[in-house]
Amino acid sequence: MKIAVLPGDGVGTEVISQAIKVLHAVSSKYDIDFEFNEGKMGGSAIDEFGDPFPEETIKICKESDAILLGAVGGPKWDNVSPEMRPEKGLLKLRKTMGAFANLRPAVLFKELSSASNLKNKILKDGIDIMIVRELTGGAYFGKKGTLEIENGEKAYDVTEYSTFEIERIAKVAFEIAGERYSRVTLVDKSNVLQTSKLWRKTVTNISKEYKNIDLNYMYVDNAAMQLIRNPGQFDVILTENMFGDILSDEASMITGSLGMLPSASIGSGNIGIYEPVHGSAPDIAGKDRVNPIAAIMSAALMLKYNFKMSEAAKDIENAVLKVIEKGYRTLDIMEEGKSPVGTDKMGDLILTEI
Numbered sequence: 001m002k003i004a005v006l007p008g009d010g011v012g013t014e015v016i017s018q019a020i021k022v023l024h025a026v027s028s029k030y031d032i033d034f035e036f037n038e039g040k041m042g043g044s045a046i047d048e049f050g051d052p053f054p055e056e057t058i059k060i061c062k063e064s065d066a067i068l069l070g071a072v073g074g075p076k077w078d079n080v081s082p083e084m085r086p087e088k089g090l091l092k093l094r095k096t097m098g099a100f101a102n103l104r105p106a107v108l109f110k111e112l113s114s115a116s117n118l119k120n121k122i123l124k125d126g127i128d129i130m131i132v133r134e135l136t137g138g139a140y141f142g143k144k145g146t147l148e149i150e151n152g153e154k155a156y157d158v159t160e161y162s163t164f165e166i167e168r169i170a171k172v173a174f175e176i177a178g179e180r181y182s183r184v185t186l187v188d189k190s191n192v193l194q195t196s197k198l199w200r201k202t203v204t205n206i207s208k209e210y211k212n213i214d215l216n217y218m219y220v221d222n223a224a225m226q227l228i229r230n231p232g233q234f235d236v237i238l239t240e241n242m243f244g245d246i247l248s249d250e251a252s253m254i255t256g257s258l259g260m261l262p263s264a265s266i267g268s269g270n271i272g273i274y275e276p277v278h279g280s281a282p283d284i285a286g287k288d289r290v291n292p293i294a295a296i297m298s299a300a301l302m303l304k305y306n307f308k309m310s311e312a313a314k315d316i317e318n319a320v321l322k323v324i325e326k327g328y329r330t331l332d333i334m335e336e337g338k339s340p341v342g343t344d345k346m347g348d349l350i351l352t353e354i
């Protein structure tokens with residue numbers, strides 16, 4: 001199984017090396033071979049090739065079975081032209097691989113409930129949300145521009161969605177809900193936006209093919225509030241690109257730390273992209289401080305969705321849980337009475353459990 005490894009920038013390198021360590025443990029336990037091929041991505045690719053997603057990396061990705069990504073971006077590249085920003089490389093990667101469905105599970109580990117920013121009484125029923133974010137459309141990919149006008153400038157980012165783009169992601173959401181608690185909440189702003197109206201109409205149509213799934217609708221402003229007020233009400237949240245970007249960061253805070261959340265991006269091809277939801281965190285990069293769990297759990301999602309190795313994926317999840325239960329914590333989830341560990345040590349502890 002060929003895995004393209006794109007550590008990217010900042011803490012990306014550190015978390016990805018922990019994920020690979022864990023995959024080596026899985027490889028010997030289950031007697032399967034992983035071939036890792038590393039490529040440059042984001043700022044480090046700009047430095048070396050003058051392009052955030054260079055041909056060399058595209059080739060490595062296309063020749064792989066799955067892609068494991070760290071994070072991109074950092075202050076060093078903040079002033080490059082918009083077309084050359086590290087983030088642009090990430091968007092191009094997703095588009096090139098046809099990865100239109102971004103799955104972002106937000107699960108609360110019981111042991112970490114005091115790391116959550118919410119009161120315990122709100123968390124008592126547990127939290128197990130799956131955000132299904134559309135990833136290759138909307139404002140992030142629409143026509144953009146800036147023009148001079150009489151008294152300043154004017155800028156635009158066009159948000160467009162076609163029926164086809166909505167249908168295919170809706171199906172992903174309904175299928176996933178079928179394996180979970182059979183509830184989908186479509187989050188939109190259909191009281192204001194045309195695109196949202198089309199989302200509602202299209203998703204409602206598709207829902208007729210999924211009679212066992214309960215579909216409900218929520219405006220995005222209300223959803224932002226409900227996530228804090230009563231997060232236990234959600235199962236699958238289906239939403240467009242920008243709303244999903246925002247709500248998934250919000251959901252991460254409910255579960256304690258952005259350092260815990262993995263993601264899987266799947267779509268028209270067979271090659272999925274697996275990456276932590278957190279960014280490159282330049283402020284703590286290179287200090288052995290970052291939490292590698294989101295990256296390690298992303299590797300677990302890769303085993304599950306890409307390689308159909310559910311048992312091995314469960315193994316990783318259980319190993320993470322055990323290490324947490326034993327009281328080990330990286331700084332982002334540290335509490336009194338627990339044992340603080342660095343990035344590398346956390347990786348070692350998890351692989352020992354495997």
Ligand code: IPM
Binds near residue numbers: 087088091277
């Ligand atoms: C994310 C990130 C990216 C996004 C950025 C870096 C382009 O915020 O994966 O959520 O907006 O998709």
Ligand code: MN
Binds near residue numbers: 245246249
């Ligand atoms: Mn984001």
